[in-house]
Amino acid sequence: MMLITDPFFYLAAIPAVLLTGISKGGFAGGLGVLAVPLMALAIPAPQAASIMLPILCLMDLVGSWSYHKHWDYSLLRRLMPGAVLGIATGWLLFRRMDGALLALMIGVLAILFALQRLAGYQPKGAKWLPDGFSGTLWSALSGFTSCLAHAGGPPIMVYLLPKQLDKTTLVANLTLFFALVNYIKLVPYAELGLLDARNLGTSLALAPLAPIGVYLGIWLHKRIDEKLFYTLSYLFLLVTGARLIWQALT
Template sequence: MPGLFTLAIALSGMFLIAFMKGAFGGGFAIVGIPLLSLAMDPITAGALLAPLFVVMDITALHYWRPNTWSRVDLAMLLPALVVGIGLGYFALRDLDRHAVEIVMGAVTLAFVALWFLGGGEVKPRPRSTWKAMLAGLSSGVTTMVAHSGGPPLAIYLLPLGMSKALYAGTTSLFFTVGNLLKAGPWLVLATPSKSLWVLMALCVPAVPAGVWAGWRLHERLDQRALYRACYAILVVTAAKLLWDGLAGYVRA
């Protein structure tokens, strides 16, 4: 059986991620590995999270139905996501992941800075095939490397000025596909011990509870509040990416 401290950290982390999945549709799982790393090494944390994300996605699809999916955007994003996850697997296995974290963190902070300079308003922009493909590819790489695919996707979707339900539903389905694809590779990279499987099972009840609580919050948020919350979380996640990347080089 896992220790009480490890169990408490894992349950808290899963509830928080599931809560944000219900409220925002996904993309903020980056908090998972840093939080769980308080009780275990990052690779083990990633292996614990990968199968639980699949459970979370299946739960979230109960709320984010097909009428909340932007099919035109998903048609451009998903093929690039598949390629990105493949590249991310080899990056995680063979390359330095800290450089990826630093670049993505810097790009995301620059994107948010432009938003603030624009007066904190979401200014709708036309769709771009190449921007969608770049976002899907970048998200695939970063979600595989560090469960942090949210910022690249948000950089593409937020300026489209979607309704809050369409934004949440689109990101939910996007990461459902991504998490299904990366669960197997993560388990290959870090084969879970019997204790870790037990910890996964104990964390499962936190998933539907968190998704439901987040979805209820989403229903009460207005459009402006949701977008502001998304940008605020982007700042936190981008800062965490930068910190992890730079700290990795310092430790080395």
């Protein structure tokens, strides 16, 4: 089986996969943005994104089924058209973006998101937009950043957090939303040639960590202090984003 053999890659990839799974399973998936920046410290960002996609699809299967009793189909119908539009836009631009630019974008996004959350800022929502258009706008941005770097969490959270959904309802519907988004993304990633034998082999090697992370997240959902978990994770995300920006600029 072909796969990446660099030990440094796995030092970054193993915690990235576990944290992503824990976040998906227990904390609305906000830390999914962490995986590609961490892996991109060892490999090009587009390759990191392609390795994570099959792992995310596996996580989504586990997480979606675990929360299926809390799905809100009307919310999903409102969000998915914009998400598909964003994925299509990301597909068109993927070939035109070099690795350094993508790493820079991910780093900036990671830092802005981390600073926003560490500062305790809670988005108030775009009150000047009709709710339907607002949902389409933020879901499209989510689909776009998800296609490029699996970083769709921040935009969709800007839309959903002000709605003050029950914690379990929020996690359940974000898990289903990203399950649909990630399985749609398999089409452009395959067409772009990113799902090659080496990347898929590396995904397979990391795959056992996916359900472990998700089930840890589900277990922690009712037991850990969420504020502490996010504070430590966002600090780590902040450092990772700064490292990526330095790497891209130099």
